[in-house]
Amino acid sequence: xxxxxxxxxxxxxxxxxxxxxxxxxxxxxxxxxxxxxxxxxxxxxxxxxxxxxxxxxxxxxxxxxxxxxxxxxxxxxxxxxxxxxxxxxxxxxxxxxxxxxxxxxxxxxxxxxxxxxxxxxxxxxxxxxxxxxxxxxxxxxxxxxxxxxxxxxxxxxxxxxxxxxxxxxxxxxxxxxxxx
Ligand code: ADP
Numbered sequence: 001x002x003x004x005x006x007x008x009x010x011x012x013x014x015x016x017x018x019x020x021x022x023x024x025x026x027x028x029x030x031x032x033x034x035x036x037x038x039x040x041x042x043x044x045x046x047x048x049x050x051x052x053x054x055x056x057x058x059x060x061x062x063x064x065x066x067x068x069x070x071x072x073x074x075x076x077x078x079x080x081x082x083x084x085x086x087x088x089x090x091x092x093x094x095x096x097x098x099x100x101x102x103x104x105x106x107x108x109x110x111x112x113x114x115x116x117x118x119x120x121x122x123x124x125x126x127x128x129x130x131x132x133x134x135x136x137x138x139x140x141x142x143x144x145x146x147x148x149x150x151x152x153x154x155x156x157x158x159x160x161x162x163x164x165x166x167x168x169x170x171x172x173x174x175x176x177x178x179x180x
Contacts, residue, residue: 003027003083003114006072009034009049010042011148012056013130015122019087022116024060031079032057034067043131043155056145073107084113089123 003023009016009032016032023030034049044052046067053065068075076084084104086097101113118125130140134152141149 001027001083002029002031002079002081003085004031004033004072004076004079004081005085006033006035006068006075008037008040008042008127009053010040010044010127011049011130011144011152012053013122013125013127013144015087015089015118015125017056017145018119018122019085019116020057020063021060023085024063026114027083027085028062030060030063030085031081032063032065033072033075034065035072036067036069044151048151052145052148052151055147071107073104073111076111077108082111084111086113086115087118088115089118089126 003026005020005023007016020030020032032053034046034053036046042049050065050067057063057065066079072084076082084101086101088094088097097113097115104111104113125143130143130152133143134140134156137156139149140152143149144152
């Protein structure tokens with residue numbers, strides 16, 4: 001059975017990788033499918049995200065990465081996949097995911113959505129959380145694969161992140177010239 005794991009993956013996180021690894025044990029083939037979404041302004045191009053996914057999954061021979069436009073269900077049919085794989089972190093995910101699964105069922109009754117519950121250590125983790133931390137100079141080494149962390153630091157123009165420094169009002173005023 002072939003499963004499609006669709007998403008933005010901007011960028012891929014350890015939470016995504018956990019779902020991919022567990023999915024690769026359940027299905028003959030898992031295709032990680034990067035959605036080209038014109039409504040979102042991504043940090044990475046689709047090509048960059050595909051490269052990040054390929055490097056991250058090179059130890060999983062039955063996992064491939066691909067990009068697609070349009071309806072996920074149509075893409076699944078082209079790939080002869082029977083399953084859409086999705087991850088669930090919280091109730092908020094559940095509402096959106098259930099609506100999407102029901103909508104997809106109205107387009108094709110042949111394709112089933114299979115949900116994997118997040119592993120508890122990644123239940124808080126999203127691509128947005130990673131970008132938010134990196135944007136303010138924090139380390140994301142514990143949240144994404146090492147090569148992805150380097151790509152992110154390059155994007156935000158800091159090569160060696162400080163270990164999540166805290167800037168207080170006092171530390172700001174200490175840096176002020178004495179006569180101010
Ligand atoms: P989308 O833009 O479609 O939400 P994402 O890249 O954010 O794409 O997520 C793709 C899929 O991976 C979704 O099903 C999402 O719920 C799931 N996912 C994302 N992060 C995690 C995580 N930490 N644990 C489990 N599933 C996750």
